[in-house]
Amino acid sequence: MGLGSVFLSEVLGTAILLLMGAGVVANVLLAKSKGFDGGWLLINFGWGIGVFAGVYVAFKSGAHLNPAVTIGILSSGAAEYAPGVPVGFGSTLVYFAGEMLGAFLGAVVAWLAYKPHFEETNDHGLKLAVFSTGPAIRSYAWNLVCEIIGTFVLVFVVLAFAKTPSQLGPLAVALLVVGIGASLGGPTGYAINPARDLGPRIAHALLPMAYKGSEGQEIGKKDSDWSYAWVPVVGPIIGGALAGVIASIAF
Template sequence: MGLGTVFLSELLGTGILLLLGAGVVANVLLAKSKGFDGGWLLINFGWGLGVFAGVYIAYKSGAHLNPAVTIGILTSGADEFAPGVPVSVTSTLVYFAGEFLGAFLGAVLAWLAYKPHFDETPDEGLKLAVFSTGPAIRSYTWNLVCEVIGTFVLVFVVLALGKTPTQLGPLAVAMLVVGIGASLGGPTGYAINPARDLGPRIAHALLPLSYRGTDGEATTTGVAAKKDSDWGYSWVPVVGPIIGGALAGVAASLAF
């Protein structure tokens, strides 16, 4: 299989994942949405089903959809990322490129789907939450620990599923993501995927989001809008999952 196919597969799969994942957050958080205030479990299941759809779409490339998974396979000592795709520096970078660009584009599509609701939402923090994660209690050390643990669970179990076929296919990974969100998602919003957080955060920074000021007038985002993509925190949902994925790969090489 060519690396062009790998790139397109990961781009489409990660794009679908982010469209549905960011979409469910928008549905729950943004003003006047029919799913408004639907709760944490709705978000958990929405992300899980986004993974379910994304894995099917990206079947040709092995459906990593996540640089932490790619890194986990790399550190596990595997010879191939997917059938016919040998592990190499070039193939690793192609996976990363498809994942990050797909996440960016999926977030943009979610914004388009909910554009009027973004316009009606006065809280800039809620808008950012559609695109990227943030801590419930800001403590970079402990936030990092949480992301490492959550990603370790994700990648370690995914690698175990690859060794022990269950006939559940993508459904098993989807339910795993729901479980991680329900159990470990509270402290940081469970990015557990560098592309999932960084790609959409860049989209948030670049998109012409509107801001409803104190006079009730919707204005184009600019200095007065005080749009903040929270770049000070952005390294946590990138570094944490990379560490967690790498550790999971090493642990899997010893355990399976």
């Protein structure tokens, strides 16, 4: 398969993932949404189903949807990223680019779907939470540890799925993501995917947002929390690489 097809596949699959993932967060957090205050488990299941759909859409490229997964496969010593797609410098960059662009586009479409609700919501933090993750307790070192652990579980188990086919296909990965969110997602919001956080955070920085009160007065400046943005990028990269190395030994 050509790298152009790989790129398009990853763009589309990751866009669907982010559209549904950011969409469920918007549904739960934004004012006057019918899903308002639906809770953490609704968010977990929304992200899981987003993965389920995204994996099907990106089947041609092996449905990485996540640079940490790509890095995990690379560090495991695999010869191919997907059937007919050899591991190499160029193919790695194509996966990264497709995942980042797809995540950005998915977040933008989610914003379009919920635009009136963004305008009705005055809490800046809730708006940002639709696009990116943030810690419950800000401690960069421990936040990094949590992202490493969560991503390690994701990539290690995904690589195990490849060695132990269960016929569950994308459903297995979807349930894994739900489980990670329910068990390890509380401290940081479980990015476990550099593209999932960075692409939408860039979208948040670029998109027009209403930060005015009911009488039109300015009530604050848009803040994309760039001081934290490195954590959900570096943590998943480390976790994915560790998972690949250990999987090459264990499996």
